[in-house]
Amino acid sequence: MKLLTLLIGLILVLEGLPYVAAPEAMQDWLKKLSGIRPAQLRFMGLFAMVIGIVIIFVVQRTSFFL
DSSP states (O other): OHHHHHHHHHHHHHHHHHHHOHHHHHHHHHHHHOOOOSHHHHHHHHHHHHHHHHHHHHHHHSTTTT
16 A cells, blocks of 8 residues: 555656646647547557556566566
8 A cells, every 4th residue: 555655646746747847838738739639649548558557567577677
């Protein structure tokens, strides 16, 4: 449970960083993002999830990161 809580905290830090570092650029990026078709956004989200699962699997199942 401690690891899950730490992970959520890290995600929040990483998600908030661009808004602190470059708020104007984030506003422009979000305007561009709203023009993308929902199906394309769904595909990009699914692709990101698959990459994340692969990374988790590799880290858990191999000795590369010891």
